[in-house]
Amino acid sequence: MCRTCGTSYEYPGHNSLATRTVCERCIEIPEETRRVLGILRRRVEQLTKQVASLQGDTDERQSA
Numbered sequence: 001m002c003r004t005c006g007t008s009y010e011y012p013g014h015n016s017l018a019t020r021t022v023c024e025r026c027i028e029i030p031e032e033t034r035r036v037l038g039i040l041r042r043r044v045e046q047l048t049k050q051v052a053s054l055q056g057d058t059d060e061r062q063s064a
């Protein structure tokens, strides 16, 4: 799985520039930018989980 965008890909790919931690799409991004994207991806993951748990709360209240 790509550390930057979170996509899963085959490693090593055929004629692929991808490394073990960075997919072919992200390998062209400068390293410092990739680092920021990785931070944002983790933040989005956290928020996605938070939204899912909030939706769960709402469903419980509605059915009660």
Ligand SMILES: [Zn+2]
Pocket: 002, 003, 004, 005, 006, 007, 022, 023, 024, 025, 026
């Ligand atoms: Zn990637």
